[in-house]
Amino acid sequence: GAGVSQSPSNKVTEKGKDVELRCDPISGHTALYWYRQSLGQGLEFLIYFQGNSAPDKSGLPSDRFSAERTGGSVSTLTIQRTQQEDSAVYLCASSSVQGSANSPLHFGNGTRLTVT
Amino acid sequence: SQQGEEDPQALSIQEGENATMNCSYKTSINNLQWYRQNSGRGLVHLILIRSNEREKHSGRLRVTLDTSKKSSSLLITASRAADTASYFCATDLYGNKLVFGAGTILRVKS
Numbered sequence: 001g002a003g004v005s006q007s008p009s010n011k012v013t014e015k016g017k018d019v020e021l022r023c024d025p026i027s028g029h030t031a032l033y034w035y036r037q038s039l040g041q042g043l044e045f046l047i048y049f050q051g052n053s054a055p056d057k058s059g060l061p062s063d064r065f066s067a068e069r070t071g072g073s074v075s076t077l078t079i080q081r082t083q084q085e086d087s088a089v090y091l092c093a094s095s096s097v098q099g100s101a102n103s104p105l106h107f108g109n110g111t112r113l114t115v116t
Numbered sequence: 117s118q119q120g121e122e123d124p125q126a127l128s129i130q131e132g133e134n135a136t137m138n139c140s141y142k143t144s145i146n147n148l149q150w151y152r153q154n155s156g157r158g159l160v161h162l163i164l165i166r167s168n169e170r171e172k173h174s175g176r177l178r179v180t181l182d183t184s185k186k187s188s189s190l191l192i193t194a195s196r197a198a199d200t201a202s203y204f205c206a207t208d209l210y211g212n213k214l215v216f217g218a219g220t221i222l223r224v225k226s
């Protein structure tokens with residue numbers, strides 16, 4: 001079946017603008033994660049969804065970042081008033097196991113965000 | 117701070133040689149996972165090893181886990197040019213999320 005899909009694949013925006021990043025997880029996967037990867041770095045955890053609720057949003061860097069998930073499926077990550085330090089690849093992953101990191105994550109190819 | 121740290125940061129070997137990457141972590145875990153990332157792509161899951169396991173194999177991959185030393189190693193035998201990628205270890209933190217290390221960049225020269 002289809003894997004995790006993220007859109008857009010690339011986004012260039014001006015500093016101060018808002019952006020929305022979308023993630024379509026694998027059908028039936030209840031757990032959804034957002035990570036951020038800066039150039040040449042590892043992955044920074046942002047937020048985790050179980051169904052439509054977010055039990056752990058501890059990784060969101062500031063109140064300019066928010067995320068929601070509707071219908072237990074699609075998730076959007078919104079960054080308001082973007083700053084240059086927000087430039088990174090934003091990765092989404094889903095998992096079929098509820099409330100646990102004890103199973104493999106399936107990643108999308110990410111959205112490369114560039115703030116000019 | 118990151119839960120997992122990979123070592124070395126970069127590794128360059130000839131095709132056919134074995135590649136060993138190490139991961140150290142700080143707190144107790146339920147499982148440890150290894151992922152591969154090709155340039156410009158998302159991460160692909162390789163192996164999951166649980167805290168009560170010491171060794172696991174998958175094809176040319178061998179993963180060991182030493183919970184007393186809080187470390188794991190990933191061995192790729194008979195490497196191929198296609199194995200060129202970044203490799204990350206990830207550990208579960210409080211069971212809810214995976215925390216990734218900074219990765220090892222592996223280059224296999226043909």
